[in-house]
Amino acid sequence: MSAEKVAVVGAGAWGTALATVLGRKGVAVDLWVYEPDLAERMAETRENDLYLPGRRIPDPVRPTHDLEEAVAGAWVVVSVTPSQVVRQVMTRAAGAIEADAWVVTASKGIEMGSLRLMHEVLTEALPPGFEGRIAALSGPSFAAEVAQGMPTAVSLACRDPRAGRRLQELFSDSRFRVYTLDDIVGVETGGALKNVVALAAGISDGLGFGHNSRAALITRGLAEISRLGVALGADPLTFLGLAGMGDLVLTCTGGLSRNRTVGLRLGQGEPLEEILGSMRAVAEGVKTAGAAVELARKQGVEMPIAETVWDVLEGRLDPRQGVERLMGRPAKREFWDLETPPA
Template identity: 50%
Template sequence: MNIISDVNNAKIGVVGAGSWGTALANLLGNKGFKVDFWVFEKEVKEQIEEFHENQVFLPDIVLSSNIFPSNDLADVVKGKDLVLIVVPSHVMRDTAVKISGLIDEKTIIVSASKGIENGTYLTMSGVLKECMNNISEDNFAVLSGPSFAREVAKNFPTAVTVASKNPDVAAFVQHLFATPFFRVYTNDDIIGVELGGAVKNVIALAAGIIDGLDLGLNTRAALITRGLAEIKRLGLVMGAKPETFTGLAGVGDLVLTCTGDLSRNHAVGKKIGQNKKLKEILSEMRMVAEGVNTTKSVYNLSKKLDVEMPITQEIYSILYEDVSPKEAVLRLMTRDLKQETDEQR
């Protein structure tokens, strides 16, 4: 594969017009690519066509004239060299099934969605591979890392990683997305990159709860550190590489999501810490806080694999068993005393 020449001529479809999908489509459009862009909401399609703006999910950002929105999924994905999928985890399977009969077997499929499917415990690329079994596993990649959509859209310097089992595909995606403000590294640890991106949302809920309770910076630092230990513990059992969790898709994304004001998961957790009920919080949101669904998946997966994840367990108890945040913090702090570096603790 001639990476540079193939990238320059790539036909691209982007599926999903939330804030992140819009930011990535805009990045590619600004590089000069014609981007066919699948949009679920008719109002968003009309806004992009008329105003060059996604006023619902990424307001106040002028979008490239190279973005061509459509409500027709087939128009967006047929005949493409690469299809980028950026939909919420709870609709990934339905979307993948619809796409599966429309795409060529040589198409590169890139997931930029973060989550673990309830019930199957599959990562997003796992769902895609199961639904698109006509496409070689070598043609799948995942894009992850510390990257708030609004900051990427404003050209703030950002670094991410793309993971694929096929080094040529990883390099293709790397060159496709790389700009002077968007630096892309490659990785071959797909499961580690995806677990880092998914489970950090659970820890971000916890960080938000801590801030909502006004427990201070010591508590948040401890939470992030021990949260990373949980993510790594699960990852090692599932075959991930330990070094992935010290990289962009691990500690990088975790720190951003646990501390950044633009984090939806942190915002939800903060409101819970301030004594608001989850149902009420979610009813006021149009965008998705992935950590809410992912908490259920990760909690059940940890039980299935017998992996100790006390922070995840307490977030599950807060979200789904009506345990008070203060009680959950007390239970974490009064667990049996451990040796810090024991991977099973």
């Protein structure tokens, strides 16, 4: 196993941006590209013209369509495909991954059907023994800005402090600052559910509502994320940090947010099928919304914003009816004991 080679599995915008961060430090990176023709073009032009156009891919990054070759010999494998295909892709890769490698999940979502977070999916997809060798990277980080070199800060959760420091050093540079913690569940819950709240914020903007409405959705959305995260075993403080509030604010307000854009267009009256059909990249919140609602019901956690978003996506409510339902709910106390949330 090489002490230097890193594999990035998934060449969407975020995977390409992470490979760029590593490559500009001189790290040898094998970047697995799903589309064979795109892999060839990226190798020739040093640009991902489909998902991250206009940003040069550093020379140490080697695009390849060969998954097993990409992960073989890597001391770190970064899993960054869309969340709903992580299991399929990483099961294929599993046999070629070194037994002592570290796997970092950078995908944001909840798997439909199993209702698993990404580190749980990886634990099931990889050979026995990898459960303790999985970390999670998340935080407020639009791929285009990361690839451009704009200052960015993210969270990296790893239960092994020494490994966490090594991974922190691997990803960190003068423009990409990495903070460590040990709460994988909290980091992944925040990363997955902020996309659902961003859909709600986009819908609100599309309906023509203002800053008050967006601020309310962000704040109450954070309460929902925290409730579910704590029920799953997360540290409540995680949701006040980069992977919680930081990523939520970015995704609910930034013009580069795919999930906010989907919500915006829904609020303006476009059908969901047309919106998704016009997008090349994946808006993770669309599928995560239903999984989040199912998981919350399983845990006995109340998530009215997520429930409403899911009903709008499924066509059971139109966006304006969703607002009326949220605003017409019975009055509540704002704060509650995180260990004993209200019924």
